[in-house]
Amino acid sequence: MALTDPDRLFPADQGVRRLARGLYERVADLPILSPHGHCDPRWFAEDQRFPNPAELFVVPDHYVFRMLISQGVAPTDLGVPRVDGGETETDPRAIWRRFAERYHLFRGTPSAMWLDHSFEHVFGLTEVLSADTADAYYDHIDAKLAEDAFRPRALFERFRIEALSTTESALDDLQWHRQIRESGWSGRVITTYRPDAVVDPEFEGFAENLDKLAELTGEDCATWDGYLNAHRARRAYFKEVGGATASDHGHPTARTENLSQSDAAALFDTVRSGKATPDQADAFRGQMLTEMAKMSLDDGLTLQIHAGSRRNHNAAVFARHGRDKGFDIPGRTDWVGGLKPLLDAVGMEPDLTIIPFTLDETTYGRELAPMAGAYPVLRLGPPWWFFDSFEGIMRFREATTETAGFYNTAGFNDDTRAFCSIPARHDVARRTDCAYLAGLVATGRLREDDAHRVAHDLTYGLAKDAYGL
Amino acid sequence: MALTDPDRLFPADQGVRRLARGLYERVADLPILSPHGHCDPRWFAEDQRFPNPAELFVVPDHYVFRMLISQGVAPTDLGVPRVDGGETETDPRAIWRRFAERYHLFRGTPSAMWLDHSFEHVFGLTEVLSADTADAYYDHIDAKLAEDAFRPRALFERFRIEALSTTESALDDLQWHRQIRESGWSGRVITTYRPDAVVDPEFEGFAENLDKLAELTGEDCATWDGYLNAHRARRAYFKEVGGATASDHGHPTARTENLSQSDAAALFDTVRSGKATPDQADAFRGQMLTEMAKMSLDDGLTLQIHAGSRRNHNAAVFARHGRDKGFDIPGRTDWVGGLKPLLDAVGMEPDLTIIPFTLDETTYGRELAPMAGAYPVLRLGPPWWFFDSFEGIMRFREATTETAGFYNTAGFNDDTRAFCSIPARHDVARRTDCAYLAGLVATGRLREDDAHRVAHDLTYGLAKDAYGL
Amino acid sequence: MALTDPDRLFPADQGVRRLARGLYERVADLPILSPHGHCDPRWFAEDQRFPNPAELFVVPDHYVFRMLISQGVAPTDLGVPRVDGGETETDPRAIWRRFAERYHLFRGTPSAMWLDHSFEHVFGLTEVLSADTADAYYDHIDAKLAEDAFRPRALFERFRIEALSTTESALDDLQWHRQIRESGWSGRVITTYRPDAVVDPEFEGFAENLDKLAELTGEDCATWDGYLNAHRARRAYFKEVGGATASDHGHPTARTENLSQSDAAALFDTVRSGKATPDQADAFRGQMLTEMAKMSLDDGLTLQIHAGSRRNHNAAVFARHGRDKGFDIPGRTDWVGGLKPLLDAVGMEPDLTIIPFTLDETTYGRELAPMAGAYPVLRLGPPWWFFDSFEGIMRFREATTETAGFYNTAGFNDDTRAFCSIPARHDVARRTDCAYLAGLVATGRLREDDAHRVAHDLTYGLAKDAYGL
Structure with a gap:
C-alpha cells in the first residue's frame, strides 16, 4: 500500500x-x-535534530494550522505562540493528535499531497494519517528524527x-x-x-x-x-x-x-x-x-x-x-x-x-x-x-x-x-x-x-x- | 429516444x-x-394546479425570458407584466410558441439542460422542443398539470x-x-x-x-x-x-x-x-x-x-x-x-x-x-x-x-x-x-x-x- | 514530415x-x-510582390518582434523603424537570421502555430525553422514570393x-x-x-x-x-x-x-x-x-x-x-x-x-x-x-x-x-x-x-x- x-x-x-x-x-x-x-x-x-513531529509539520506551517483554525480549533491548542508570552499548548503529542483527527479537512488540497509525500517518501509511512494512526505516526516520525540520517x-x-x-x-x-x-x-x-x-x-x-x-x-x-x-x-x-x-x-x-x-x-x-x-x-x-x-x-x-x-x-x-x-x-x-x-x-x-x-x-x-x-x-x-x-x-x-x-x-x-x-x-x-x-x-x-x-x-x-x- | x-x-x-x-x-x-x-x-x-405551461416555464423565469429578449423579442410579447398595468401578452399559448420557436438559442446553456430534464423526467416528453413540437408540448404539459400528481x-x-x-x-x-x-x-x-x-x-x-x-x-x-x-x-x-x-x-x-x-x-x-x-x-x-x-x-x-x-x-x-x-x-x-x-x-x-x-x-x-x-x-x-x-x-x-x-x-x-x-x-x-x-x-x-x-x-x-x- | x-x-x-x-x-x-x-x-x-521574408513575417508583426525584444534583441536589430529616421537594420536576411535563431522562444505559443501553418501550407516548407535552416527558409520563401501565385x-x-x-x-x-x-x-x-x-x-x-x-x-x-x-x-x-x-x-x-x-x-x-x-x-x-x-x-x-x-x-x-x-x-x-x-x-x-x-x-x-x-x-x-x-x-x-x-x-x-x-x-x-x-x-x-x-x-x-x- x-x-x-x-x-x-x-x-x-x-x-x-x-x-x-x-x-x-x-x-x-x-x-x-x-x-x-x-x-x-x-x-x-x-x-x-528536529525536535518533534508537531514542530516539524504543524507549528511552523501556516498552511496546516490555518486550516485547522478554520474549523474551530483555537490557535493556542496548536501551539501557535502568543505575542504576550501567554499560555499555548506545549505538548507536541497533543498538537499532533488534534491535527491527525482532522486530517480529512485536507482532502483534495496540495497540503495533503505534500504531507503524504513526506510521510511516505521521507519517513516510510504507508497508512493514512487519522485519529487511529496518530500515535503510531508520532512515535515513528519521532524515532526517525533521532537518527543521524534525519538531521x-x-x-x-x-x-x-x-x-x-x-x-x-x-x-x-x-x-x-x-x-x-x-x-x-x-x-x-x-x-x-x-x-x-x-x-x-x-x-x-x-x-x-x-x-x-x-x-x-x-x-x-x-x-x-x-x-x-x-x-x-x-x-x-x-x-x-x-x-x-x-x-x-x-x-x-x-x-x-x-x-x-x-x-x-x-x-x-x-x-x-x-x-x-x-x-x-x-x-x-x-x-x-x-x-x-x-x-x-x-x-x-x-x-x-x-x-x-x-x-x-x-x-x-x-x-x-x-x-x-x-x-x-x-x-x-x-x-x-x-x-x-x-x-x-x-x-x-x-x-x-x-x-x-x-x-x-x-x-x-x-x-x-x-x-x-x-x-x-x-x-x-x-x-x-x-x-x-x-x-x-x-x-x-x-x-x-x-x-x-x-x-x-x-x-x-x-x-x-x-x-x-x-x-x-x-x-x-x-x-x-x-x-x-x-x-x-x-x-x-x-x-x-x-x-x-x-x-x-x-x-x-x-x-x-x-x-x- | x-x-x-x-x-x-x-x-x-x-x-x-x-x-x-x-x-x-x-x-x-x-x-x-x-x-x-x-x-x-x-x-x-x-x-x-399550476395555471399553464407558459406561466410554469417562461413568465417567472428570468433566465428564459432574458435570452429571448436578447434576440429581439419584446418583453410584453412574453407576458412580462408592466409596472403601469399596460398591455402585455395574455395568451399563454402565444408566449409558449415564441419560446419554442427560439429554443435553439439555449443550445449549450444550463437552461436547456434544466428544461430538457424537466420536460423528460417530470412530464415524460422525449422529442426536442421546437416550432414544430410547440403545440404538442403545450397540450401535453397542460394536460399533465391538470392531474393531481402534478400539483x-x-x-x-x-x-x-x-x-x-x-x-x-x-x-x-x-x-x-x-x-x-x-x-x-x-x-x-x-x-x-x-x-x-x-x-x-x-x-x-x-x-x-x-x-x-x-x-x-x-x-x-x-x-x-x-x-x-x-x-x-x-x-x-x-x-x-x-x-x-x-x-x-x-x-x-x-x-x-x-x-x-x-x-x-x-x-x-x-x-x-x-x-x-x-x-x-x-x-x-x-x-x-x-x-x-x-x-x-x-x-x-x-x-x-x-x-x-x-x-x-x-x-x-x-x-x-x-x-x-x-x-x-x-x-x-x-x-x-x-x-x-x-x-x-x-x-x-x-x-x-x-x-x-x-x-x-x-x-x-x-x-x-x-x-x-x-x-x-x-x-x-x-x-x-x-x-x-x-x-x-x-x-x-x-x-x-x-x-x-x-x-x-x-x-x-x-x-x-x-x-x-x-x-x-x-x-x-x-x-x-x-x-x-x-x-x-x-x-x-x-x-x-x-x-x-x-x-x-x-x-x-x-x-x-x-x-x- | x-x-x-x-x-x-x-x-x-x-x-x-x-x-x-x-x-x-x-x-x-x-x-x-x-x-x-x-x-x-x-x-x-x-x-x-511582397518584398522579402523578413518584411512579410517579422517587421510588421508585433507578436513576433516583441517576443524577440523580450529576450534582449534590440528593436533596431529587427528593422523596427525609428521615429527620428535613425539607423535600423536594413538587411532582411540579417533580420531573418536573428528571428530563426530564436524560434524556440515561440514554443507553445499561437505565433508558432500560425507561422508553422504558413510555412507549410502557404510555402510548402516541412523542416523546422532554426539557425540551421534560416538561410534555406529565406531563399525558399523569397523565391516563392517572386511567383505570380504569391502576389x-x-x-x-x-x-x-x-x-x-x-x-x-x-x-x-x-x-x-x-x-x-x-x-x-x-x-x-x-x-x-x-x-x-x-x-x-x-x-x-x-x-x-x-x-x-x-x-x-x-x-x-x-x-x-x-x-x-x-x-x-x-x-x-x-x-x-x-x-x-x-x-x-x-x-x-x-x-x-x-x-x-x-x-x-x-x-x-x-x-x-x-x-x-x-x-x-x-x-x-x-x-x-x-x-x-x-x-x-x-x-x-x-x-x-x-x-x-x-x-x-x-x-x-x-x-x-x-x-x-x-x-x-x-x-x-x-x-x-x-x-x-x-x-x-x-x-x-x-x-x-x-x-x-x-x-x-x-x-x-x-x-x-x-x-x-x-x-x-x-x-x-x-x-x-x-x-x-x-x-x-x-x-x-x-x-x-x-x-x-x-x-x-x-x-x-x-x-x-x-x-x-x-x-x-x-x-x-x-x-x-x-x-x-x-x-x-x-x-x-x-x-x-x-x-x-x-x-x-x-x-x-x-x-x-x-x-x-
Whole structure:
C-alpha cells in the first residue's frame, strides 16, 4: 500500500499519460534548485535534530494550522505562540493528535499531497494519517528524527538540493550563514536580501529599524543618500557573507515610483518623521523598488517582487499571535499601472532580471504575460502561495505560455518554511509541468523533442539563469 | 429516444467516467435539501394546479425570458407584466410558441439542460422542443398539470425534497407559511429572513417600509435601538412562524462596517432622513450586516450574503417592468476589504456561520477561499446565478478546493423561482461534483473511499450543517 | 514530415477527437469572412510582390518582434523603424537570421502555430525553422514570393476569402480601396470607419486632425453640430467608397456617456481647447461612442468597441519607435458600469449591433455574457489580441456560452496585420470551436446534429449577420 499514486497528476487519458510519464522520467531526478524560500539557516548551521513531529509539520506551517483554525480549533491548542508570552499548548503529542483527527479537512488540497509525500517518501509511512494512526505516526516520525540520517544536512543531501536560498532581514547579521560557510560543509545554502523592515514605513518598529541600519553600516540614515548607501553596504554584505544572488520585497501593492532624487529625499524625510499617509508609505515602498533595481544594475542581484498580500487581515489574531499566522489574504493587484515607472526607468536593460510574483491570477494573462513578453528585464515568477499546486500551476501555464512563452518565466520556487515538503513541492511542479507539456504534444501544439527540452528548462535551466545560480 | 444523456456531465475518458458514475450512483437519490431559493410558498399552502405551461416555464423565469429578449423579442410579447398595468401578452399559448420557436438559442446553456430534464423526467416528453413540437408540448404539459400528481405538494414529494427554504421580506406576514403548517401537510417548507426592504436605504419605499416595520413590531423605528429591536422581533417571528434557520442579504457590494453604536445611530438618522449619499447608504447596509451577525450570535440564524449584482441595469426596462427582469449584471466585488470589519468583529466565533455568495469568480481563489480557509465563521456558498452550471461549479471547485478544502463550503443551493427545475439543478450539481471528484481520484489527488465520503457531504451533510437543518 | 499535426487542437480522448474531427470536416473549407483586421489595402490595390521574408513575417508583426525584444534583441536589430529616421537594420536576411535563431522562444505559443501553418501550407516548407535552416527558409520563401501565385490577390483567392475588412482612419482618402474597386478585381476588400484620431483628445495631433476633418468635409468642426455632421459625412463616404459596414473604436476604457447635447457641446469646446483633463478626455471618447451608435441607427453601420489596452506602456520605446510596437498592455476594464449610459440610450434597439471586444477575460462571464444575454444590441466579439488562441478561445466559450449562448456572439475576427496568417488563424478558431463543441456533445450538453449547425454558424453565419456582410 502506498500513500501516493506513482502516476499522480498525470492526465487520465492513457495516451497523454504515457507522454507525461516519459517527460517526467527525464527530469524527476534532476537536482533541486530552491532559489526562494523561508527555511531557517540555523538548521543547517547547527545540524541538530528536529525536535518533534508537531514542530516539524504543524507549528511552523501556516498552511496546516490555518486550516485547522478554520474549523474551530483555537490557535493556542496548536501551539501557535502568543505575542504576550501567554499560555499555548506545549505538548507536541497533543498538537499532533488534534491535527491527525482532522486530517480529512485536507482532502483534495496540495497540503495533503505534500504531507503524504513526506510521510511516505521521507519517513516510510504507508497508512493514512487519522485519529487511529496518530500515535503510531508520532512515535515513528519521532524515532526517525533521532537518527543521524534525519538531521537537516543529511536530509538536504538526500533531497539532492543543489542550492537553497533562505530569506533574511536586511538587519540580520547572517550568523548562521557565516557558520555554515565556516563549517566546511559542502551544501550550498545562500541568503536573500529582504529589506522590508527598513523599506516599509508601516513595518513594526520602522524608526528603530532605521537606527539599527545606520549602526550596522556606519551610514547616516537620517539622509536619503546615507540611507541608500546603507542599502548598498548591506547588499554587498549579503552577497559576500551570505552568497546572495537576489533581493526580495514583500509589498501590499505592485506600485512603483521613479521620483527625482530631490522628491525622493523629501518623501524619505516625511517617512522618517512617522507622519507619512498610507499613500505616501506606498509611494515610498514603490520608489525603493526602483532604487533597488538601480542598485541591481551595479551589483547584479536579481530583484524579486512579491506583491498583493493584505497581511494580518484579522485584527485580533494579529494582536494575539503576530505575523504569518495564516490570515494574510490576497487582493486585487494592478501590475500594469504599478510597474510602469520602474519599467520606464530600467525595463529595457539587458543585464537586469526582475521577477514578479502575484496572488491575483487575473493578472497572469492580462498584465504579466504581455509585459514579460515585451520587456527584457521581466521573468515571471511561478505560482505563489495559495497557487503553488496542481490547478494553480496549470492555470499559470495556460494563462501565460501563449503570450510570454516558456522562456520569460523563472522556473519553480518552493517558497516554503516546511523543510520536508521541498521534494514534494518540486515533484508536484515537475509532474504538473510535464502534464501540461504532454497536453500540448497530444494536441499538436508542441513537438515531443521540444517538450523534453522545455521540461528540462522549466525544472532546472530557467531558475539557474534567472537567479544567477 | 431521450432528451437527456444518462451519462451527461461525466468526463469523456472512459476510466474517469466509470469513477464518476460510481460516485454519482451513491448520491443520485439522496433527498434534496434546498436551503436557499425563491419558490412561492403560496403554491404549497393552496396546492392549486399550476395555471399553464407558459406561466410554469417562461413568465417567472428570468433566465428564459432574458435570452429571448436578447434576440429581439419584446418583453410584453412574453407576458412580462408592466409596472403601469399596460398591455402585455395574455395568451399563454402565444408566449409558449415564441419560446419554442427560439429554443435553439439555449443550445449549450444550463437552461436547456434544466428544461430538457424537466420536460423528460417530470412530464415524460422525449422529442426536442421546437416550432414544430410547440403545440404538442403545450397540450401535453397542460394536460399533465391538470392531474393531481402534478400539483405542488405532489411534485414536492415526488422530487424527494427534505426541506425547501423560500425567501420572504422582513415585512411579510408569512401567511402562506402559517397556512402550510396549519394544514398538517408533512412537507418541510421554511422561510428565510430577507430584510433588504428595511435595510437598504436605496430600496423603493424605504421610509414607508420602516413605518411598516414599526407597525408590525410595535417598536419605535425612529430610533436606532428601536430599529434593532424591531429586527430582533421579526427574526424571532420568522423563526417561530416560518421555521427560518437563516437570514439573507442582497447587497450591491460586499462592504461591511463595524461602527460604534453612537456612530451607527447617527448614520441611521441620516439614512432615515432620506439624505444619505450613495456611500452612506452602502455604509449603512454594511453596518447592518454586522448587526445581523451579532443577532445571529443570539438567535442562531445563519447569515447569507449575496453581494455584487448591479440590479436593474437598464433604466427603461426597470421603469417599464420593475425588478428581477434579467437586467441584473454582476460587477467586481471586493470581499477581502469588504468583509474585514465584520470578520474583525465576529470572524473567530465558533458558533456562527456566515455564507458568502459571489458573482465575481475572480474572488474564489484570491479572496474567498483564503478567508474561508482561515476564519471559523465562513462557509463558501455554492456558485450563484450565472455560475450555477457545469462550468461554473467546476471552476468553483478548481479555484477553492486547494485552499479551503471541501469542509469550508456549504453544499448546494438551487436558488430558483422555477419549481420544476429543482431536481434538474440538484442533479447537475451532483453530477458535476462527482465528475470533479472522479478527476481527483484518477490523478492521484484523492483516495476513492474518501471521494465517496466527500460526495455524500457535498450533496447532503454540508448543507444540513451550514443551515442548521 | 510535416510542421503541423492534422489533428492539432482536437481533444486527446479518441472518442471526443472523432466527434471534433467530424464537426471540423464540415466547416474546414467554408469561405473566410474577415470582418475586422489591419491588412494594408495597398497590397490588393497594387498587387505587387511582397518584398522579402523578413518584411512579410517579422517587421510588421508585433507578436513576433516583441517576443524577440523580450529576450534582449534590440528593436533596431529587427528593422523596427525609428521615429527620428535613425539607423535600423536594413538587411532582411540579417533580420531573418536573428528571428530563426530564436524560434524556440515561440514554443507553445499561437505565433508558432500560425507561422508553422504558413510555412507549410502557404510555402510548402516541412523542416523546422532554426539557425540551421534560416538561410534555406529565406531563399525558399523569397523565391516563392517572386511567383505570380504569391502576389496578394492570388493569395487572397487561394485563401478563399469571401470578404476582408481593413481599418482606416476617418481622415483616410481611401485611395487604395477606390483603386481596388476601379480595377475590376472581384475580391471583396472593404474598409472600416476608425475615427480615433478625431475622437480621442489624447491622440497625437488631435487639433490638426480636427482641422483636416473640417477640410475634408466642408463642415465647421469648431462647433459640436458641425463636428457631428463631419462624422456623418465621413461615414457616408466610407460606406460608399470603401464599402464599410462597420465602425471601430479603440479606447483605453469602456466608458460611455449619454450627455445632453448642450453638455456634450460644452465638453467638445473644452476638448477642442486642448485643456481637457484625462477624465474629460475619457468622458468625451465615451460620449462619442453613444453619438456613433445613434448615427448607426441611421446608416446601419455595426459599432465595434475595442476597449482596455494601455497603449505605449514604455515611454522610451514609444519615443523612439512610436505606436504599435508590442508595448500595449491590457488592464482591468469595467464594462458593466462603462456601457450603462450607452445601453440606456440604445440598448433595446432591434436594428443596431454593437460588438464589444475585451482584453480583460474576467469580464467574459461576469459582465459581458450577462449583458449580451439580455440586451438585443450586443453581440460579443471573439477573443482579441493576446487571447486569439486555443486556450483563449476555449476560455471564452467556457465563460460565455452558459450565460449568453452562441447566438449572442459575433463569429471570428483574425484582426491581423500578417496576411499569411489569416488562413492559420481561422483554422485555429474553427478547430478550437469544434473541440469545444465536441466536448459538449461527449458530455451530453449538446446534441450532435445541433453541434453541426452551431459549428457552421460560428464559422460563417454569425459573422455575416453581425457585420451585415
